[in-house]
Amino acid sequence: MSLAPGTSLLEKVCIVTGASEGIGEAIARVLAIDGGSSVVLASRQIDKLNSLAQRLQAAGCSEQNIFAVQCDVTNLSDTQALIQKTLEKYGRIDVLVNCAGLMYYTLMKNGQHDEWSKQIDVNCHGTTNMIGAVLPHMIENKRGHILNITSDAGKRGFAGLAVYSGTKFFIEGFTQALRQEMIEYNIRITNIQPGDVATKLAGRSTDQEAKSKFDGSNAGHKILDPEDIAKTVLFALSQPAHVALNEILIEPQAAPI
Ligand SMILES: NC(=O)C1=CN([C@@H]2O[C@H](COP(=O)(O)OP(=O)(O)OC[C@H]3O[C@@H](n4cnc5c(N)ncnc54)[C@H](OP(=O)(O)O)[C@@H]3O)[C@@H](O)[C@H]2O)C=CC1
Numbered sequence: 042m043s044l045a046p047g048t049s050l051l052e053k054v055c056i057v058t059g060a061s062e063g064i065g066e067a068i069a070r071v072l073a074i075d076g077g078s079s080v081v082l083a084s085r086q087i088d089k090l091n092s093l094a095q096r097l098q099a100a101g102c103s104e105q106n107i108f109a110v111q112c113d114v115t116n117l118s119d120t121q122a123l124i125q126k127t128l129e130k131y132g133r134i135d136v137l138v139n140c141a142g143l144m145y146y147t148l149m150k151n152g153q154h155d156e157w158s159k160q161i162d163v164n165c166h167g168t169t170n171m172i173g174a175v176l177p178h179m180i181e182n183k184r185g186h187i188l189n190i191t192s193d194a195g196k197r198g199f200a201g202l203a204v205y206s207g208t209k210f211f212i213e214g215f216t217q218a219l220r221q222e223m224i225e226y227n228i229r230i231t232n233i234q235p236g237d238v239a240t241k242l243a244g245r246s247t248d249q250e251a252k253s254k255f256d257g258s259n260a261g262h263k264i265l266d267p268e269d270i271a272k273t274v275l276f277a278l279s280q281p282a283h284v285a286l287n288e289i290l291i292e293p294q295a296a297p298i
C-alpha cells in the first residue's frame with residue numbers, strides 16, 4: 042500500500058463515531074489499513090460494526106487493533122462508557138472523529154418537528170457529548186486531535202436543509218471557541234466540511250417536496266466518494282504538531298459553494 046503525498050502511517054488510537062456505514066466506515070477503514078492505527082468503531086448498530094470489524098481483519102488488520110462498541114451519541118452515559126472502554130483496552134485515546142450525523146431534507150412550512158429534533162440531538166448534542174467525554178483524558182495527556190465531519194452546510198445555509206444547516210453552523214461556532222480553550226493543552230480540532238458525498242444520508246429524507254426541489258446530489262455531476270473524506274482525515278492527522286488544519290472545505294469539482 043502506498044500513502045498519498047503528505048500523509049504518514051499514524052499508529053494512533055482513534056475512535057470513529059458513525060462507523061457502521063458511509064463516510065464513517067470509510068474513515069475507519071483508511072485509519073486502520075492505510076494509517077496502521079487501532080480503531081474503535083462506534084455507532085448504534087452493533088451488527089454492522091462487528092461485520093466491518095471482520096472485514097477489516099480479513100483485509101489484514103489484527104484483531105487487537107479493531108474494537109466495536111455500541112454507542113448512541115445522544116446518550117451521555119453511552120458516550121462516557123465508550124471512552125472508558127477504549128481507555129481500558131488501549132490505555133489512551135489520540136484521536137476522536139465525530140462522524141455520526143443525520144440529515145433530512147425538509148421544508149420548514151411542512152412542520153416535521155420530529156426530524157428537526159433528531160438532527161439537533163445527533164449533530165449537536167452527539168458532538169458535545171462525545172467531546173465532553175473525551176476532553177478530560179486529552180487534557181490530562183496534554184495532547185489529542187478531534188475531527189468533526191461537519192458540512193459545507195455549516196458555511197452556507199441550504200434551502201430544504203434549514204435545521205441541518207443550523208446544526209452544522211453550531212459545530213463551527215462551538216469549535217471556534219473550543220480551539221481557543223484548548224491551546225494550552227495541545228489539542229487540535231479539525232472540521233472537515235464536505236459537499237455531497239455518495240452515501241445513503243440524503244435518501245433517509247421523508248419530505249419528498251423538499252427532496253425533489255432541493256436535493257442537488259443527483260444533478261448529474263460526479264459527487265465525492267466516502268474515501269475522499271477518509272483520505273482528508275488521514276492528511277489532517279499527518280501534519281506536524283505545530284500545524285493545525287482547522288477547516289477543510291472539500292467539494293465535488295463541479296459544485297463549489
Ligand atoms: N453524505 C454527504 O453528502 C455528507 C455527509 N456529511 C456528514 O457526514 C456524516 C456521516 O454521514 P454519511 O456517512 O453520509 O451518512 P450515513 O447515513 O451513511 O451514516 C450515518 C452514520 O451515523 C450514525 N448515527 C446516526 N445516528 C447515530 C446515533 N444516535 N449514535 C451513533 N451513531 C449514529 C449511523 O450509525 P447507526 O445507524 O449504526 O447508529 C451511521 O453510521 C454526517 O455527520 C453528515 O452530516 C457532511 C457532508 C456531506
Ligand SMILES: CC(=O)[C@H](N)C(=O)O
Nearest residue numbers: 192194199236237238
Ligand atoms: C449541504 C449538503 O447537502 C451536504 N452535501 C451535506 O450532506 O451535508
